[in-house]
Amino acid sequence: MALFADRADAGTQLAASLRAWRGRDAVVLGIPRGGVVVAAVVAAAYGWPLDLVPVRKLGAHGNAELTVGAIAENVRVISERTMRLTGTTPTDLERVEEAERAELARRTAAYPSPGLDLTGRVAIVVDDGVATGSTALAACRAVRGRGASEVILAVPVAPHDWEPDDGVADAFVCPHRPRDFRAVGQFYDRFPQTTDGEVARLLAPGLPT
Structure with missing residues (x-):
């Protein structure tokens, strides 16, 4: 059964789980490409600036x-x-x-990243879901290396038994933790490939904060 209509819907649900950070000096960093779509919704919900953290x-x-x-x-x-x-x-x-x-x-x-200064700020790393977790862990370590004072890993869905390694993230926010987990896409009604152009359009309005 799908949990989300699309990545925008997943972003809306994820944003509701991040209320505890409302009002904080935070930056939302999406993992390209699909994670940037989710991250853009989260950032807009609280007026946080949007950036990205490229991972492969x-x-x-x-x-x-x-x-x-x-x-x-x-x-x-x-x-x-x-x-x-x-x-x-x-x-x-x-x-x-x-x-x-x-x-x-x-x-x-290719992406018009604003290259925001993360020093002393809360870095909220967002993807459209976690499967094995390798990309999420790499992203969190990358933003920690950019000087973030607190790293929050936030995804709409992940396997019920997955947690980030100790010390990688200060908090893990995930509203849906299903046991029957085969792939991230199974939880979306629409899960198309996100294009470079979509990522660029989402990032361009936020330059710089």
Whole structure:
């Protein structure tokens, strides 16, 4: 059963779960691409500025959809256990990472990020859902490295038993934690691919705060 009509609906539901941070000096950072759509709704709900934190998944050998890790600026998250289970060798990972770093650089250059100063501010990292969690963890570590005083990971849906690693986020906000979890998209009626153009349009009005 779908929990959300689309990413905008997911953003509305997620925003309701973030009332405790109302009035704080916060920045909302979406994970491209779909997470930026959710983040834009959250940011608008409380008048927070919107930014993004580019992250790329690292796919397993022979199955790019199965994530063994993720990369962000100055951050690399790898699941050694998933690498073993999927038979992904260090050489396989190196090849995948080279391609994904090129794509990370392309996206970082393509999006009109305001590059907001996070020093001493609350950073609310938003995605459209968590599956394995690698991208979310990489994003949180990246914004922590930008000087945020508090990192909040906020997603509309995640597996019931998933939690961020200790010290990665100061709080985890997730209104829906289903047990029957196969993929993020199963909880949306409409879950189309978000385009670079959509991300750019959402970010452009917020330059800068």
